[in-house]
Amino acid sequence: MIFLAPIALSWMRFAPVPRNLISKVNAYLIYPALFGKRHSQPLAFNIGIAPTRGQSFFIVYIILINVIFSGVGIFFGRPNAWYPDDPAAGIRNAVANRVGVLSLVNLALVFLFSGRNNILLWLTDWSHSTFLLMHRWIGYVAILQALLHSVIWLDYYVKAGTHSAESRLPYWYWGIIATLALSLILPLSALPVRQKMYELFLAWHVILAAITLVGCYLHIWYLFKHMWGYETWLYPAMALWVFDRLVRIIRLMRNGVKRANVDVVDDDYTMVSIPGVAAEGYAYLYFPTLTWKIWENHPFSVASLLLPMSFRGIEGTDTRSGDSSSKNSVGAVEKPSMTDVTGGYDMERAATASLASSKPTIGLTFFVRNQTGLTSLLRTRPSLPVLVESPYGHHADLSSYPTFICVAGGVGITAVLPALRRHLGHSKLFWSVRSAGIVKVMEPHLAGINKEVSVGKRFELLDLLQREVGADEGDVAVMVSGPGGMSDDVRAIVSEIGRRTHKRRVEFIEESFTW
Numbered sequence: 001m002i003f004l005a006p007i008a009l010s011w012m013r014f015a016p017v018p019r020n021l022i023s024k025v026n027a028y029l030i031y032p033a034l035f036g037k038r039h040s041q042p043l044a045f046n047i048g049i050a051p052t053r054g055q056s057f058f059i060v061y062i063i064l065i066n067v068i069f070s071g072v073g074i075f076f077g078r079p080n081a082w083y084p085d086d087p088a089a090g091i092r093n094a095v096a097n098r099v100g101v102l103s104l105v106n107l108a109l110v111f112l113f114s115g116r117n118n119i120l121l122w123l124t125d126w127s128h129s130t131f132l133l134m135h136r137w138i139g140y141v142a143i144l145q146a147l148l149h150s151v152i153w154l155d156y157y158v159k160a161g162t163h164s165a166e167s168r169l170p171y172w173y174w175g176i177i178a179t180l181a182l183s184l185i186l187p188l189s190a191l192p193v194r195q196k197m198y199e200l201f202l203a204w205h206v207i208l209a210a211i212t213l214v215g216c217y218l219h220i221w222y223l224f225k226h227m228w229g230y231e232t233w234l235y236p237a238m239a240l241w242v243f244d245r246l247v248r249i250i251r252l253m254r255n256g257v258k259r260a261n262v263d264v265v266d267d268d269y270t271m272v273s274i275p276g277v278a279a280e281g282y283a284y285l286y287f288p289t290l291t292w293k294i295w296e297n298h299p300f301s302v303a304s305l306l307l308p309m310s311f312r313g314i315e316g317t318d319t320r321s322g323d324s325s326s327k328n329s330v331g332a333v334e335k336p337s338m339t340d341v342t343g344g345y346d347m348e349r350a351a352t353a354s355l356a357s358s359k360p361t362i363g364l365t366f367f368v369r370n371q372t373g374l375t376s377l378l379r380t381r382p383s384l385p386v387l388v389e390s391p392y393g394h395h396a397d398l399s400s401y402p403t404f405i406c407v408a409g410g411v412g413i414t415a416v417l418p419a420l421r422r423h424l425g426h427s428k429l430f431w432s433v434r435s436a437g438i439v440k441v442m443e444p445h446l447a448g449i450n451k452e453v454s455v456g457k458r459f460e461l462l463d464l465l466q467r468e469v470g471a472d473e474g475d476v477a478v479m480v481s482g483p484g485g486m487s488d489d490v491r492a493i494v495s496e497i498g499r500r501t502h503k504r505r506v507e508f509i510e511e512s513f514t515w
């Protein structure tokens, strides 16, 4: 049921419901953050991410359905031959068994919702970040159920005086190992951990998940062999994991090994260009020669499918000279093919020339904001091998909205550009950035787009959105991609506008760079 619910909810968008009613429902019940304004911005002390109201309904549904099934249909005969003197213990143990099974069922969903190649991503319009949020909540439920299962049985055997004998049996210690591994995932995946050490978090997440599956399997095997089929719930989890990894490999192999050209835009941004690959949405990039963690990969949005001219050349060949110690920097590295009168490299001119050319070169262009990990290392290598796992992400169909407004902050521009290019009606981009470097380099990619760009200054989002979408005329879609605070402000303002609207549909789309 939890598997089908996202499909049913998502397909409700095709129902013939009056547009203004959809707007009202979205504005009151779906778009706003659960409390106050924070959704993209973490809650106080980084304790976590508050869901939106729409997401909260699904979370409540997950919890309710689990609570109900923890008790429904448990048959306990009285008098009971197994528990003649203590029927309460019998009922507790029956519930312990039920929540144990439910925990296994939820594990399958946890794996399903976490996958990059999650069938539900293809069947619904829910984003990967929504599925990851649900992955966490179903995970909390599964952990609680595993703990309940273990604690109730522990209490029973301690009271019965048989704990020391029981705890030497393989089924027992494998059960304990599985519960401990699963429970450890909770503190080790807390938001501050994910923010500060994402790669470590991923590594122990995978290891602990594997231990949990093996532990659960052996727990069931030693206790029941394959008598009651409890292990059946583990197979979907394993199959989904294998499926996700296999599809990742297929996506990687389809693109093969390419060469990335890295240009430092300014202190904040780097441009990565990869000739000979095409993709939409976002891609996971692997730079196997950059660190010893050859499997490390990060998601980046495809800013453009056309490459600056300097990157043309034989596919897979570095079109420029330069060793790994020399940084490519706008106006800093001399390149004979693209020199301006001062002898410096003019990336803006190069890009404009390429994009304006009658034979544009296909390839992927990414703009990367420097963080402290791989993104900062990338700046030290002008050219390096890259693997591209793509395509990912789906684009909302905005063709029925005559007006489309995009608000982007910094590198968030990369996520909104494809939608802007696709939209045929009236569209306008509001892009605020801290420094001018990226504006200069992006200029050719923004050609023909109706835009206002603000460098070093924030837009007055309330005034801006009131002006652009406040008037109650024509359906309008608003997309935001930028820092958490900006996304939350736009979400709150658009929800407010939707609440006041009468005759039209107001759609809100957030493209998020965090999950």
Ligand SMILES: Cc1cc2nc3c(=O)[nH]c(=O)nc-3n(C[C@H](O)[C@H](O)[C@H](O)COP(=O)(O)OP(=O)(O)OC[C@H]3O[C@@H](n4cnc5c(N)ncnc54)[C@H](O)[C@@H]3O)c2cc1C
Binding pocket: 194, 195, 196, 197, 198, 199, 282, 297, 298, 299, 300, 301, 302, 366, 367, 368, 369, 370, 371, 372, 373, 374, 375, 376, 411, 414, 415, 512, 513, 514, 515
């Ligand atoms: C769908 C999507 C599209 C994105 N597109 C772009 C883009 O076009 N340009 C851009 O500059 N950034 C983009 N990002 C963000 C980018 O993935 C992170 O900034 C990058 O992974 C940080 O790498 P790092 O090793 O330098 O991070 P660190 O300095 O180690 O960490 C910085 C932050 O990035 C997060 N992070 C680290 N690794 C990952 C990962 N593998 N997946 C998700 N988050 C991670 C951490 O939790 C932390 O909050 C996108 C993110 C997502 C989810």
